[in-house]
Amino acid sequence: MADHPARAAYTVESLLAVTVRVFNERGYDGTSMEDLSRAAGISKSSIYHHVRGKEELLRLAVGRALDALFTILDEPDATAGRPVDRLEHVVRRTAEVLLAELPYVTLLLRVRGNTATEQWALERRRDFDHRVAELVQDAVTAGQLRADVEPRLATRLLFGTVNSLVEWYRPGQRGAEHLPDAVARFAFEGLRAR
Template sequence: MSEPGSRATSPRRDTYTPESLLAVAVQVFNERGYDGTSMEHLSRAAGISKSSIYHHVRSKEELLRLALSRALDGLFAVLDEPGAGQGRAIERLEYVTRRTAEVLMAELPYVTLLLRVRGNTDTERWAMERRREFDHEVAELLKKAAADGDLRTDVDARLATRLLFGMINSIVEWYRPERGGSAGSEEVAEAVIVTAFAGLRATPGAHQS
């Protein structure tokens, strides 16, 4: 019986690239857990020698940082898109929420890994701090939308942020498009928007305590 982590598709040696190594590493990290993965596990899963891995990265933690950077860069890039910086705060918030869900699904293995880090290494603590920065940016949009009168004022912005991203982050637990039967990424993102903002948007003319 093969060990967990050996199920990853091994790239041909003559087509091996740092990108293919990173993809395999992320798969093994997600299967075994980062702490439970050794360079030997990565070597077997990638179908290359440990010396070949060390030719491109210094350590297992460098692979972790590369993987987490890919997920974080995708999320922070959303904040730089025109839709995140133009219009009323509520429109920007909806845009960021939709695009965050789309990035999660497009970079599913990498964001899954990001959501599973627990702060056991310097790289994991760095990633967690960056996640908090992203959440803070979204919380600020929530506050602005509430100040504009577009969101309910009886829901705390920090709590709403946690609930909103709890919904988005849960997608990693069940979204498996390769298995068939799952909703498409656009459908999932739309469902997040409809479900979340039906409860967050202020009702015109309604009294809010």
């Protein structure tokens, strides 16, 4: 093993990092196992040693983003307290997860398609959206969110705002640690000075 450190070091983790980059560049449909083998600098059979194929790599990659997102919903600040505070926690943490797992969340947000894995990812995204929509509804019912923006629309605008970070945020950008708070302020307090 000491003779081949680079090769020996290849794990599912490092293979996934390369895979996600290539999927985001070329699209999932446009990527072949050949492309992945070339980008990773290892043979296709080495890749097949780790996974059954391209679709399993997609499942692992978007699964990583989904797991990180669903974990948020079980955090103490998301499960106890006033609905509006729980919602704000979820929005802030969703932005944090997006920044921390940028390529994985980017890939998740681009999933459209007909393979079983893509359908599964879309359904898990919808589940997450529904869980957040319930929180929005609870906060509206409690009189903590304005009633003149319909709850379903409010949920969509919240995700629209958070998810738009993938359009321009680049890893290592200055001030990234302030972004989740700024997004939450924007969404809950609005831009107008008081």
